[in-house]
Amino acid sequence: MQPISLSSPLLLLDQPVLADATLMFEFCQDPVFERFLTVPWPYNASDAETFISRYIPGAWKSDEEYTWALRAPGSTDLMGIICLRVPSGSIGFWLGACHRGNGFIPEAQRLVADWAFAEGIVEAIHWECLVGNIASSRVARKSGFTFTGVGPSLAAYRDGSHPPSWQGWLYADDDRLPKDGWPQEVLAP
Numbered sequence: 001m002q003p004i005s006l007s008s009p010l011l012l013l014d015q016p017v018l019a020d021a022t023l024m025f026e027f028c029q030d031p032v033f034e035r036f037l038t039v040p041w042p043y044n045a046s047d048a049e050t051f052i053s054r055y056i057p058g059a060w061k062s063d064e065e066y067t068w069a070l071r072a073p074g075s076t077d078l079m080g081i082i083c084l085r086v087p088s089g090s091i092g093f094w095l096g097a098c099h100r101g102n103g104f105i106p107e108a109q110r111l112v113a114d115w116a117f118a119e120g121i122v123e124a125i126h127w128e129c130l131v132g133n134i135a136s137s138r139v140a141r142k143s144g145f146t147f148t149g150v151g152p153s154l155a156a157y158r159d160g161s162h163p164p165s166w167q168g169w170l171y172a173d174d175d176r177l178p179k180d181g182w183p184q185e186v187l188a189p
Ligand SMILES: CC(C)(COP(=O)(O)OP(=O)(O)OC[C@H]1O[C@@H](n2cnc3c(N)ncnc32)[C@H](O)[C@@H]1OP(=O)(O)O)[C@@H](O)C(=O)NCCC(=O)NCCS
Pocket: 032, 033, 036, 037, 092, 093, 094, 095, 096, 099, 100, 101, 102, 103, 104, 105, 106, 128, 129, 130, 133, 134, 135, 136, 138, 139, 189
């Protein structure tokens, strides 16, 4: 499909453009990205450029993955990325370190989930993170995902492995309130 934008008073989700490559490259030097994400490592400037100019438009066109840039309304600055893979319904996200702690990811998840459910793109959204990624788990919990346990990651990691991952699901008729059943270390990090 053609890329679409989503927005709320807090956030604009629109298409990453080549002008975002410098900030994307800088944000992706964060050591937590090496530990918790599947992005290339070391992360080079050319990785950001290829992701923006080739991978993202190609994946929208082939309906394999929808990716958005997170921006403050009225600003062109990239703050982070959120994506939804289809048909698995897997959601992925990251924020530049300086933009964390503002509730942007729960809001972005809400916008993407509302759109995906309203358009009938998926019936449920799947979240996973490596065991121990407390920040990711806390935002998934805040967004109303139900924790379903530990299993091999759906996504292959850099070395091709599928490491043990915390997993959860959000269904269209879920009320988006935090659910019981999350690991204790997520509730009290
Ligand atoms: C996951 C991420 C997008 C969340 O960003 P955010 O919504 O701004 O949330 P924060 O980073 O502020 O963290 C969320 C919560 O986890 C807590 N937290 C963050 N890092 C933590 C850590 N290392 N140990 C314990 N708690 C941590 C925060 O204090 C915050 O607590 P709160 O719920 O009481 O506010 C961001 O941390 C990030 O980009 N991380 C690296 C990429 C990543 O892991 N993406 C997810 C892959 S599955």
